Amino acid sequence: MLASVDSCVLVGLEARRVEVQANDGRGDVAFILVGMATTAVKEARERVRSAIRSSQLQFPGKRLTVNLAPADLRKEGSGLDLPIAVATVLAVMHKAPPPRSAFLGELALDGSICHVNGVLVAASWLRKQGYERLFVPAVDAAEAALVEGLEVIPCTNLASVIAHLTRIQSIEPQPLTHPVLDTGVEAAEHDLNEVHGQEEARRALEVAAAGGHHLLLSGPPGAGKTMLARCLPGILPPLELSEALEVAQVRSLLGDLSATKPLDWSRPFRAPHHGVSMAGLIGGGAGVAQPGEISRAHQGVLFLDELAEFQANVLQALRQPLEIGRVAITRSGGSVTYPARFTLVAATNPCPCGWSGDGRRACRCIPAMVDAYQRRLSGPLLDRIDLKVGVRRVPLEALASEPKGESSAPVRERVLAARRRQLDRQGCLNAQLKPSRLRQMAALDAASRQTLERWAEQRGLTARGFHRAWRVARTSADLDASEHIGERHVLEALGYRLNDVAA
Amino acid sequence: MMSLPDVNALHARGRWPPPEGPRVAIVGSRRPSPYGEAVAEQLATDLARAGVMVVSGLALGIDAAAHRGALNGGGITVAVMGTGVDVVYPASNSRLAEEILAGGGALVSQFPDGTIPRRQNFPARNWTMAAISDVVVVVEAGEGSGALITAEAALHLHKEVMAVPGSVFSPLSVGTHGLLRDGAGLVQNARDILAVVGRGGEVLDDPLVPPERLGFALRPERDGIVAHLSDVLALSAADIARKLQLPVSEVLGRLTALELDGAVRRQEAGYVRALRRGKERA
Numbered sequence: 001m002l003a004s005v006d007s008c009v010l011v012g013l014e015a016r017r018v019e020v021q022a023n024d025g026r027g028d029v030a031f032i033l034v035g036m037a038t039t040a041v042k043e044a045r046e047r048v049r050s051a052i053r054s055s056q057l058q059f060p061g062k063r064l065t066v067n068l069a070p071a072d073l074r075k076e077g078s079g080l081d082l083p084i085a086v087a088t089v090l091a092v093m094h095k096a097p098p099p100r101s102a103f104l105g106e107l108a109l110d111g112s113i114c115h116v117n118g119v120l121v122a123a124s125w126l127r128k129q130g131y132e133r134l135f136v137p138a139v140d141a142a143e144a145a146l147v148e149g150l151e152v153i154p155c156t157n158l159a160s161v162i163a164h165l166t167r168i169q170s171i172e173p174q175p176l177t178h179p180v181l182d183t184g185v186e187a188a189e190h191d192l193n194e195v196h197g198q199e200e201a202r203r204a205l206e207v208a209a210a211g212g213h214h215l216l217l218s219g220p221p222g223a224g225k226t227m228l229a230r231c232l233p234g235i236l237p238p239l240e241l242s243e244a245l246e247v248a249q250v251r252s253l254l255g256d257l258s259a260t261k262p263l264d265w266s267r268p269f270r271a272p273h274h275g276v277s278m279a280g281l282i283g284g285g286a287g288v289a290q291p292g293e294i295s296r297a298h299q300g301v302l303f304l305d306e307l308a309e310f311q312a313n314v315l316q317a318l319r320q321p322l323e324i325g326r327v328a329i330t331r332s333g334g335s336v337t338y339p340a341r342f343t344l345v346a347a348t349n350p351c352p353c354g355w356s357g358d359g360r361r362a363c364r365c366i367p368a369m370v371d372a373y374q375r376r377l378s379g380p381l382l383d384r385i386d387l388k389v390g391v392r393r394v395p396l397e398a399l400a401s402e403p404k405g406e407s408s409a410p411v412r413e414r415v416l417a418a419r420r421r422q423l424d425r426q427g428c429l430n431a432q433l434k435p436s437r438l439r440q441m442a443a444l445d446a447a448s449r450q451t452l453e454r455w456a457e458q459r460g461l462t463a464r465g466f467h468r469a470w471r472v473a474r475t476s477a478d479l480d481a482s483e484h485i486g487e488r489h490v491l492e493a494l495g496y497r498l499n500d501v502a503a
Numbered sequence: 504m505m506s507l508p509d510v511n512a513l514h515a516r517g518r519w520p521p522p523e524g525p526r527v528a529i530v531g532s533r534r535p536s537p538y539g540e541a542v543a544e545q546l547a548t549d550l551a552r553a554g555v556m557v558v559s560g561l562a563l564g565i566d567a568a569a570h571r572g573a574l575n576g577g578g579i580t581v582a583v584m585g586t587g588v589d590v591v592y593p594a595s596n597s598r599l600a601e602e603i604l605a606g607g608g609a610l611v612s613q614f615p616d617g618t619i620p621r622r623q624n625f626p627a628r629n630w631t632m633a634a635i636s637d638v639v640v641v642v643e644a645g646e647g648s649g650a651l652i653t654a655e656a657a658l659h660l661h662k663e664v665m666a667v668p669g670s671v672f673s674p675l676s677v678g679t680h681g682l683l684r685d686g687a688g689l690v691q692n693a694r695d696i697l698a699v700v701g702r703g704g705e706v707l708d709d710p711l712v713p714p715e716r717l718g719f720a721l722r723p724e725r726d727g728i729v730a731h732l733s734d735v736l737a738l739s740a741a742d743i744a745r746k747l748q749l750p751v752s753e754v755l756g757r758l759t760a761l762e763l764d765g766a767v768r769r770q771e772a773g774y775v776r777a778l779r780r781g782k783e784r785a
């Protein structure tokens with residue numbers, strides 16, 4: 001007889017329904033799998049056959065045909081193992097699966113059910129499609145149970161799943177994974193009190209955190225640029241539930257979620273090496289594109305050290321996500337869109353040798369090299385960075401006498417207060433204000449406007465640069481708990497425009 | 504030693520060879536401190552007023568300041584280029600090149616028209632500069648600076664080498680102080696140079712105007728910050744904030760205001776006091 005079981009395959013953060021139809025028919029002994037399955041799915045036949053036999057269940061004696069519908073959908077991954085096996089066994093047993101239920105899981109040869117990537121993504125999508133029950137690998141159950149209104153059945157092996165379906169022995173559904181915020185002391189990995197001196201860069205970090213601005217740190221090797229960047233997550237607010245779920249979805253796709261604690265409240269921090277490929281940074285790969293570093297950094301921090309060493313085309317590709325907070329990628333397996341709203345922290349040496357502008361060591365670069373180096377840094381990417389500060393090397397012997405900085409906790413309090421002001425006023429962070437709303441939400445008095453215009457004229461600022469300085473001034477005022485932007489806020493904002501050259 | 508081109512057969516734009524008279528080359532760092540730039544410009548102005556032709560290399564920094572100073576003094580100035588005379592490098596000095604020509608000076612080069620900037624051509628250009636000058640004055644040269652090649656060439660060619668002292672804290676003084684230790688003439692004002700070229704009797708009304716007399720209309724509350732700035736060594740906003748016990752955000756803002764007024768200048772490592780008004784730059 002024919003048995004039909006529902007499952008799905010993932011296309012980015014979306015899914016497509018797959019109906020697995022198994023027919024225990026007559027004819028020569030054979031196991032035929034039809035319906036545009038990729039090689040990985042075809043291998044399912046061996047796993048399914050072995051798993052069914054190892055589980056002391058009956059495998060069809062003659063001809064088994066499994067059809068994966070719809071036929072025009074490319075099916076990838078090993079998550080279809082479980083639904084194929086269940087459909088096959090039910091066909092032999094002349095039984096039907098429970099209504100509005102779906103199955104997902106990979107089989108081992110002995111019938112045990114193993115982890116598959118993207119269970120959270122599948123669970124959210126299936127719930128939206130009206131499914132009420134989802135059978136998933138037990139190791140992925142906590143992840144699936146983040147989705148409210150879905151009964152999650154944790155599956156350890158095929159035999160117990162069949163026992164549950166035939167009402168011989170039922171499996172306890174997974175309780176809803178309550179997204180409880182960690183109340184314990186959440187010690188950030190790096191605290192600002194470890195940074196000596198560098199008051200300018202610390203302040204820029206605070207402004208970046210408060211307004212969601214991108215930041216460039218420029219300074220010689222050993223100035224502590226990496227350390228500063230790593231302190232940023234610790235002064236950002238913890239993720240909101242909706243944000244944590246978005247982060248978890250990307251991690252789920254990559255199989256990167258903790259089985260016991262699928263929801264993580266800390267902001268992601270990603271620091272890809274400058275040799276990273278386009279696919280690695282932006283997303284890509286064969287078939288359906290996988291999320292890249294920029295999506296892993298979603299709602300968190302993307303740190304690009306030695307910015308000038310990155311491939312130019314890779315940096316170019318950052319422009320769109322920096323502008324709109326997401327990235328669309330087209331591959332043979334279809335087009336997908338991944339979220340990519342992150343705070344960019346870039347670090348660079350001022351010149352190839354790194355010592356230009358250092359008081360203690362002389363720069364040995366020839367001017368043409370410095371020009372070429374700075375040209376690689378300038379242009380469309382740098383144009384999208386609001387804050388640019390110099391970081392100076394503190395000589396080792398002077399480190400002890402440099403004042404120890406304020407720790408991250410009070411900085412984070414100020415950042416939280418400034419963010420609250422922004423969200424109450426305009427529903428988004430200052431960095432995301434469009435020019436029209438900027439005029440509305442961040443009015444400048446005559447003196448402030450005049451100062452900004454004077455600078456723009458002196459330095460030949462583009463309209464984009466003008467708006468960027470304006471947004472930073474708004475953030476400076478918010479950190480000051482000031483409703484109005486004053487001239488001092490505009491002046492501070494202009495202080496972070498390191499690369500504007502006097503005309 | 505380099506083989507020198509025939510000075511009269513140089514490629515030239517403008518008046519070449521120039522009228523008779525003493526010629527002084529002023530060379531130095533491409534990225535000088537405000538102090539070095541101000542000294543170079545003032546020396547060139549004073550020399551020009553005394554009828555001395557100022558020679559330099561049309562590079563950024565000290566070179567440009569020397570040409571500009573000579574033009575301000577109403578003098579003739581000659582740029583010895585490492586490129587073809589039709590290729591101004593860096594391009595940002597194009598206007599300055601035009602002004603040199605308009606002032607009756609010349610752009611000269613031993614390289615044919617169309618020669619693009621090539622690293623190996625610049626040392627030869629530095630030799631030529633020494634060859635056409637009577638005196639080479641070095642203002643701010645770090646270790647390995649091209650200006651030191653010019654000074655070395657001058658020694659080989661039995662020309663006078665002179666140097667302007669700088670701050671002992673500054674890496675830009677390493678080259679000039681080395682020259683002074685080795686016997687280069689000390690330059691404290693244009694008179695020191697004029698004495699060497701035999702124009703010691705020339706009267707200068709204000710050799711090397713001290714910076715105070717250039718005077719900025721500073722708002723009183725901002726004076727506090729400027730007093731803490733050096734004209735040679737860059738200080739960061741953090742340094743100043745610490746000295747004045749003020750929040751760094753406020754100091755940064757006040758420095759920016761001073762920068763807008765041209766009273767301070769921002770460099771990679773921080774802020775320096777400007778000795779000239781920012782607006783006067785070409």
Ligand SMILES: [Zn+2]
Pocket residue numbers: 351352353354355356363364365
């Ligand atoms: Zn360098």
